[in-house]
Amino acid sequence: xxxxxxxxxLGGLAAGLAAPALAGPQTIRFAYQRSSTLLTILKTNxxxxxxxxxxxxxxxxxxxxxxxxxxxxxxxxxxxxxxxAVPIFTQAAGAPLTFYAKEDPSPSAEAIIVHADxxxxxxxxxxxxxxxxxxxxxxxxxxTAALRRAGLTPADIRPAHLNAPDGAAAFxxxxxxxxxxxxxxxxxxxxxxxxRVIADATGYSSYNRYYTVQTAFAQARPDVVGVVFDALAEAxxxxxxxxxxxxxxxxxxxxxxxxxxxxxxxxxxxxxxKPVLREGLGEQQVIADTFYEAGLIPRRxxxxxxxxxxxxxRG
Numbered sequence: 001x002x003x004x005x006x007x008x009x010l011g012g013l014a015a016g017l018a019a020p021a022l023a024g025p026q027t028i029r030f031a032y033q034r035s036s037t038l039l040t041i042l043k044t045n046x047x048x049x050x051x052x053x054x055x056x057x058x059x060x061x062x063x064x065x066x067x068x069x070x071x072x073x074x075x076x077x078x079x080x081x082x083x084x085a086v087p088i089f090t091q092a093a094g095a096p097l098t099f100y101a102k103e104d105p106s107p108s109a110e111a112i113i114v115h116a117d118x119x120x121x122x123x124x125x126x127x128x129x130x131x132x133x134x135x136x137x138x139x140x141x142x143x144t145a146a147l148r149r150a151g152l153t154p155a156d157i158r159p160a161h162l163n164a165p166d167g168a169a170a171f172x173x174x175x176x177x178x179x180x181x182x183x184x185x186x187x188x189x190x191x192x193x194x195x196r197v198i199a200d201a202t203g204y205s206s207y208n209r210y211y212t213v214q215t216a217f218a219q220a221r222p223d224v225v226g227v228v229f230d231a232l233a234e235a236x237x238x239x240x241x242x243x244x245x246x247x248x249x250x251x252x253x254x255x256x257x258x259x260x261x262x263x264x265x266x267x268x269x270x271x272x273x274k275p276v277l278r279e280g281l282g283e284q285q286v287i288a289d290t291f292y293e294a295g296l297i298p299r300r301x302x303x304x305x306x307x308x309x310x311x312x313x314r315g
Contacts, residue, residue, distance in 0.1 A: 001241050013309055016053055020157055024246050026056055026058055027057065027058040027059065027060050027079050028048075028052060028057050028058070028059055028060070028078065028224065029060050029061075029062060029075075029076035029077045029078070030043070030048070030059060030060070030061050030062065030076060030077070030078045031062050031063075031067070031070055031071075031075070031076040031078065031079045032061065032062070032063060032064070032080045032081075033063070033064055033065060033067055033080040033081075034065070034164070034185075034254065035081075035182060035183065035184060035185075036080050036081050037239065037250065037266070037269065037271065038081070038232050038235040038236055038239070038271065039080065039081065039232075039267075040250065040253055040274070041235045041238070041239070041246070041249065041250070042140060042231055042232070042235055043061050044249065044253065047231050047235070048227070048228065048231060051227050051231060052224065052227060053312075055223075055224065055227070056209050062075070062076055064080055064309070065163050065164065065165065066134075066163055067079065067080050067082055067086060068086060068089050068090060068093075069253065071086070071095055071097060071180075071212065072093045072095045073088045073107075074095070074096070074214055076214075076276065077213060077214050077217045078211075078212075078213050078214075078217075078228060079097070079211075079212045079213065079214075081103070081140075081209045081210065081211045082209065082210055082212070083110065083124070083137055083138025083139070083182065083207060083208075083209060083210075084138050084141070084205060084206070084207065084208045084209070084210065084283065084287060085136065085137060085138045085140055085141035085205075085282060085291070086136055086137060086138065086140075086210075087099070087210055087242070087284070087303075087306070088141075088214065088284065088287050088288045088291055088297060088303060089136045089291075089297065090149050090212075090299040091288070091303060091306060092103070092288075092291075092298065092299065092301055096214060096215040096216065096307075097212040097213070097214065097215060097306070097307070098131065098212060098213050098214070098215045098218040098219075098306070098307040098308065098309050099210055099211070099212055099276040099306055099307070099308050099309070100211055100212065100213050100218065100225050100229055100275075100276070100309035101210070101211040101229050101232055101233075101271060101273050101274070101275065101276065102208050102209060102210050102211065102273070102274055102275075102276050102280075103208060103209040103236070103270055103271060103273055103274075104208070104270040104272035104274060105206035105207055105208055105270060106200070106201075106207050106209070106268055107201035107202040107204075107205065107206055107207045107267045108202065108268045108271045109182055109183045109186070109200075109207055109265070109268040109269050110132070110139050110180070110181065110182035110183070110186065110200065110201050110205075110207055111142075111180070111181070111186055111197045111199065111200040111201070112126075112131075112136055112139075112142065112143065112146065112178055112179075112180045112197070112198040112199075112200075113178065113179055113181065113186070113189060113190075113195045113196065113197055113198065113200050114169075114177065114178045114179075114195065114196050114198060115174065115193065115194070115195055115196070116194035116195055116196050116198065117194075117223050119170070119178060120178060120198065121196075121198070122147070122150070122198065123146045123147060123149070123150040123152070123198060123199060124150045124151070124152065124200065126147070126150075126152070126156075126157050126177070126178055126198075127152055127156045127157065127162075128156070128157070128158070129157055129158065129177035129178060130157070130158040130159075130160055130175070130176050130177045130178075131143065131157045131158070131160065131176065131177060131178045131179070131180065132160040132162045132167040132170055132178070132179045132180065133159070133160070133161070133162070133167070133174040133179070133180040134161065134162065134163050134164060134170060135161045137182070138182065138201070138205060139180035139181060139182060139208060140180070140296070141204070141205055141290065141291070142180060142199070142200075142201050142204050142205055142285050143180045143295070144290055144291070144294050145205070145290055146199055146204060148290070148294075149204075151164040151249075151295070154294055154305060158175045160175075160176060164181060164182075164185045165185075167179055167181060168181075168185055168188070168189065171189060172189075172192065172193070176219070179197065181263040182207075183264075183268060183269065184254055184261065184265045185261075187264045187265045187266075187268075188257060188261055188262045190264075191258070191260075191261050191264075205283065205287070206283055206297060208283070210276065211232065211273075212308070213225055213228075215307050218307070218309050219306075221314045222314050223314045224307060225309050225313075225314065226311060226313075226314030229273070229275075229309075229311065232273045233273040235271075235273075236270075236271035236272060236273045236314075237271075239271050240270075240271055240272075241268075243263055243266055243267070244259075244263070246262075246266060247259045247260075247262035247263045247266060250262045250266075265299045275308075275309075275310050275311055276308050276309075277308075278304055278308060281304040281306070282304070284303035284304065285302070285303040286306060287303065288300070288301050288302075288303040
């Protein structure tokens with residue numbers, strides 16, 4: 001039941017960052033990560049190659065684990081889908097990104113976990129403990145918000161900033177007292193050994209996943225954005241309507257994890273792809289304000305003031 005290897009992840013990151021400003025005059029670059037279920041399905045099925053090929057475009061794929069750097073750098077045209085907290089960091093950095101799609105809430109798909117025999121039973125028990133999480137992730141916000149509600153601050157814990165594969169290894173060897181993580185890593189950890197969920201995102205975050213594209217690309221080719229949006233929405237409906245075939249397809253792509261784990265992951269995710277509405281970004285503002293007050297971003301931002309693509313803009 002292996003986790004994705006650090007070598008594979010870093011290799012994908014290096015390849016993506018080394019890519020030229022445009023991989024070819026007619027090539028559209030897509031980023032994805034291990035939790036990018038719908039993009040992974042489109043990649044495997046060749047859906048975008050077929051549909052964008054009809055418009056004269058080629059497609060290249062770039063695997064990333066640490067997604068903020070390529071989003072800030074504009075290393076690809078379409079970026080990996082990310083949890084709600086990630087765009088706060090990219091907005092604070094001034095990255096020119098347009099939101100073109102989101103998935104409906106899936107709050108049980110990320111959680112704060114400990115080993116089942118741990119004495120830690122509440123968020124308050126995390127005081128003075130080593131807690132692993134990926135900086136800038138949705139889990140980073142969940143931890144920050146949970147600590148705040150328990151009367152603690154990030155200074156009250158010993159943070160271990162680890163990407164998901166490294167966090168998995170550290171949690172397995174018990175170098176961490178607690179780990180804040182998302183699916184599929186959450187489901188894998190739950191299957192590998194007995195764990196206890198201290199809290200999931202419920203009550204802290206809806207765990208919406210956002211899809212972003214370089215703003216200049218969205219302005220130049222809104223029709224292409226529409227093709228990608230439609231393909232994502234179709235893939236989401238297929239996963240929810242065909243849970244067993246979807247799990248069988250994804251299991252080897254996630255490192256030969258058991259199909260049952262993939263089914264658990266897919267059951268917890270909504271995969272309901274919708275346009276992003278400005279009036280629906282209020283929770284993003286809460287995350288932004290929380291991060292600013294915790295000193296995680298350098299300035300206050302208006303999280304609702306982001307460029308949005310809408311289906312009627314496809315032309």
